Amino acid sequence: MLKVVNLAHAYGDQQVLAGIDLSVGDGELVSVVGPSGCGKSTLLRSIAGLIKPSHGQVLINGVPVEQTPDDLAVVFQDYSRSLFPWLSAAGNVALPLRRKGMSRRARREAALAALDQVGLAGSADKYPFEMSGGMQQRVAIARALAYRPALLLMDEPFASVDAQTREDLEDLVLAVRANHNMSILLITHDIDESVYVGDRVVVLTRSPATVTESLTVDLPSPRDQIATRELEAFVRLRSEIGRLVRGRPDLVGEQ
Numbered sequence: 001m002l003k004v005v006n007l008a009h010a011y012g013d014q015q016v017l018a019g020i021d022l023s024v025g026d027g028e029l030v031s032v033v034g035p036s037g038c039g040k041s042t043l044l045r046s047i048a049g050l051i052k053p054s055h056g057q058v059l060i061n062g063v064p065v066e067q068t069p070d071d072l073a074v075v076f077q078d079y080s081r082s083l084f085p086w087l088s089a090a091g092n093v094a095l096p097l098r099r100k101g102m103s104r105r106a107r108r109e110a111a112l113a114a115l116d117q118v119g120l121a122g123s124a125d126k127y128p129f130e131m132s133g134g135m136q137q138r139v140a141i142a143r144a145l146a147y148r149p150a151l152l153l154m155d156e157p158f159a160s161v162d163a164q165t166r167e168d169l170e171d172l173v174l175a176v177r178a179n180h181n182m183s184i185l186l187i188t189h190d191i192d193e194s195v196y197v198g199d200r201v202v203v204l205t206r207s208p209a210t211v212t213e214s215l216t217v218d219l220p221s222p223r224d225q226i227a228t229r230e231l232e233a234f235v236r237l238r239s240e241i242g243r244l245v246r247g248r249p250d251l252v253g254e255q
């Protein structure tokens, strides 16, 4: 579905990405972790066609991405800039559904259902300025999920919500992915999260970033917030990724 080939990017003379190769298969959820500031958001914006990388290629189903593809949704890290302030929560979620040719009523129904899934059933008619940061981010997540894109890109989507909501949203993304066969690339700072939701975890080096490792998450599905995190395989993988992110691959395997 998604293939990133030798992607490099520099802002002026600051080299940020130094040749990234990665792929996301049909229906696969790939988590991307890496040190702070290593270029994760730059990678996501390049994949979404929002910036033109200095070098390399992004292919979706074999077709090079020149501009943001129709069958793509993005949840940005910065919730404060991702919603239209003049539209209600339901209006924000319903807006992209116009591109799907849905009737006004069907759009409204889909928006209400998605808001209900993210725990905002009672806030459909609120405007962004009437909602907390975490609520706004949940609206952005509802908008992406309601659109049912073939490929969903998420940049730290759960960073601004409380721990309980975060777990609920992780499970919601897994459920929607399973029901609609979406391919998902999720960028996160949270190593536990990368393992819990991922089929694979791609670890980036410090900037200028390259891929250090791509690890398969061999854990049973459906995942469970308590039981999965208790599994020995989960704990082992989390430690291995932690060491890789901290740049000590020499320690991998030691307990």
Ligand SMILES: Nc1ncnc2c1ncn2[C@@H]1O[C@H](COP(=O)(O)OP(=O)(O)OP(=O)(O)O)[C@@H](O)[C@H]1O
Pocket: 011, 016, 035, 036, 037, 038, 039, 040, 041, 042, 043, 207
């Ligand atoms: N539009 C831009 N113009 C110039 N420099 C930029 C721009 N966007 C990002 N950078 C720089 O590129 C580097 C990587 O930034 P980026 O946001 O891609 O990293 P990140 O891994 O997502 O960061 P974080 O872990 O803090 O979310 C940083 O040094 C940042 O200052």
